[in-house]
Amino acid sequence: MILYQLAKWMEQRTRISETIALSSSNSDADALLSQKEQIKERMLMHPSEWHALQDGLTPFAEEPEQMTLS
Secondary structure, eight states: HHHHHHHHHHHHHHHHHHHEEEEEEOHHHHHHHHHHHHHHOOOOOOOHHHHHHHHOOOOTTOOOOOOOOO
């Protein structure tokens, strides 16, 4: 389930990136960039939550590890 969710977010992020590249309007691109950033935040936050749960910790007890996504 975890990998499935991450794969879906990656697909969504890729679609948004492609739409941004084709966008002719700056306002459209800004909205899409915001969506892309929200997806990235979710992708980074959820693995931290799952890892904390495996270790018996409360999710969000610590800052999520910073990962860079291309």
